[in-house]
Amino acid sequence: MKSIGEFIMVGRFNIAFFSVLCGFLLIANAIAKAPSNDILSGYETTKIAEHTWYIAGPLATPNVANKGFMNNPAFTITDKSVIVFDPGSSVLVGRALIKRIRQLTKNPITHVFNTHIHGDHWLGNQAFINENATVKLYAHPDMIRLAKNGEAKVWIDMMMDRTEGITKETVAAIPTENLKDQHIIKIDNISVKAHLNKKAHTITDAMFEIIEDKVLITGDNAFRQRAPRLDDGSYLGNIAVMESALKLPVEVIVPGHGAVGGKTILSDYKDFISIIYNTTKQLKDEDDLEPHEIKPKVIEKMSKYKDWTGFDKALGKLIGVAALEVEANDF
Numbered sequence: 001m002k003s004i005g006e007f008i009m010v011g012r013f014n015i016a017f018f019s020v021l022c023g024f025l026l027i028a029n030a031i032a033k034a035p036s037n038d039i040l041s042g043y044e045t046t047k048i049a050e051h052t053w054y055i056a057g058p059l060a061t062p063n064v065a066n067k068g069f070m071n072n073p074a075f076t077i078t079d080k081s082v083i084v085f086d087p088g089s090s091v092l093v094g095r096a097l098i099k100r101i102r103q104l105t106k107n108p109i110t111h112v113f114n115t116h117i118h119g120d121h122w123l124g125n126q127a128f129i130n131e132n133a134t135v136k137l138y139a140h141p142d143m144i145r146l147a148k149n150g151e152a153k154v155w156i157d158m159m160m161d162r163t164e165g166i167t168k169e170t171v172a173a174i175p176t177e178n179l180k181d182q183h184i185i186k187i188d189n190i191s192v193k194a195h196l197n198k199k200a201h202t203i204t205d206a207m208f209e210i211i212e213d214k215v216l217i218t219g220d221n222a223f224r225q226r227a228p229r230l231d232d233g234s235y236l237g238n239i240a241v242m243e244s245a246l247k248l249p250v251e252v253i254v255p256g257h258g259a260v261g262g263k264t265i266l267s268d269y270k271d272f273i274s275i276i277y278n279t280t281k282q283l284k285d286e287d288d289l290e291p292h293e294i295k296p297k298v299i300e301k302m303s304k305y306k307d308w309t310g311f312d313k314a315l316g317k318l319i320g321v322a323a324l325e326v327e328a329n330d331f
């Protein structure tokens, strides 16, 4: 028989245990239930490595329905801080991303890394300055230069136009910290290695290797499930970047657009752009064909990619850009 003392102890233990359990259930419920009233509602926060999470953005281009949200924001929680990669196209994405981070940690958000000049990836920076005035914003030196020289305004205006004013509160928070190629930035227990390209998706690209997590944030150097835009870039440069990325000691790839996966994202995207460039080069050099004549031949070789969002619409332009690059290289 239990003594009254023992009974009270057991009773107290049960009450304590019950309170803890309720606490856990409340927290679990809060994490499962993403805030329903912001731009990220309906998009899950997904854990992709020991310290790193991401939110898979939609594949469409900016419009009223997606409110301009279309990239893959990611973050890494260190033992004391939080590091953010590409916080989206507007202050609305930035604020919603902070809410998501706050469901998981109270650590200060101290570093934001941007992959390139295209505003769908970095106009969310503003929210992080508002939350922590000492946050450091990093980018390729040419991204910072171009943003200051008018590109920031081009992207702010484009987002406003495509979303019919939904992004109107957004102002450009241009990064101030210049990245260097192969530079490792040590943040608490996490090391972020910057890989800077010459000209690939753009002339402003940085990829980020989260060394301890074996994660690579590619920015738009790699796409998945969605046709790219290469107007500002180089096929041969982008192919070379994919080849070097395939050699990195990473296991998880966060593409600029499309779901996270393994290294096949890099080889598939390398094949995507290689088929377009090589077929265009061959048919121009050997048969002197024009882009509209080249298109059906490229389509024949790309059945694997025909369901990628925007494929039909983008292909003509992609071949036109490839033809110009072929001509420039043959000159």
Ligand SMILES: [Zn+2]
Residues within 6 Å of the ligand: 116, 118, 201, 220
């Ligand atoms: Zn881009």
